[in-house]
Amino acid sequence: IKNLESIKSNVKKVRPILKGKVEDKIIDEFCKSLLFLGHKIASASGGFLGFGSKISKEEKEMLIRIATMLDIEYN
Numbered sequence: 001i002k003n004l005e006s007i008k009s010n011v012k013k014v015r016p017i018l019k020g021k022v023e024d025k026i027i028d029e030f031c032k033s034l035l036f037l038g039h040k041i042a043s044a045s046g047g048f049l050g051f052g053s054k055i056s057k058e059e060k061e062m063l064i065r066i067a068t069m070l071d072i073e074y075n
Contacts, residue, residue: 008065008069011066011069011070012069014031014034014070015027015031015070015071018030028072031070031071031072032072034066034070035063035066035067035070035072038062038063038066039055039063042054042055042056042059042060042062042063043055
């Protein structure tokens with residue numbers, strides 16, 4: 001992925017930017033929404049004739065990384 005380090009740096013800034021401006025509960029919901037959106041995008045393609053996992057191994061690994069950067073759990 002091009003500019004992966006830049007992406008990591010920017011994703012890690014989400015919580016600090018919001019901290020103190022909105023409630024922690026809202027920050028958590030926002031971060032979960034970002035991950036949910038990523039999950040939906042990853043599952044939009046893939047699989048074979050509608051069978052099997054639509055999210056590739058690489059996409060799942062990236063979603064886990066993003067969840068870690070956002071300090072939320074990916075399940």
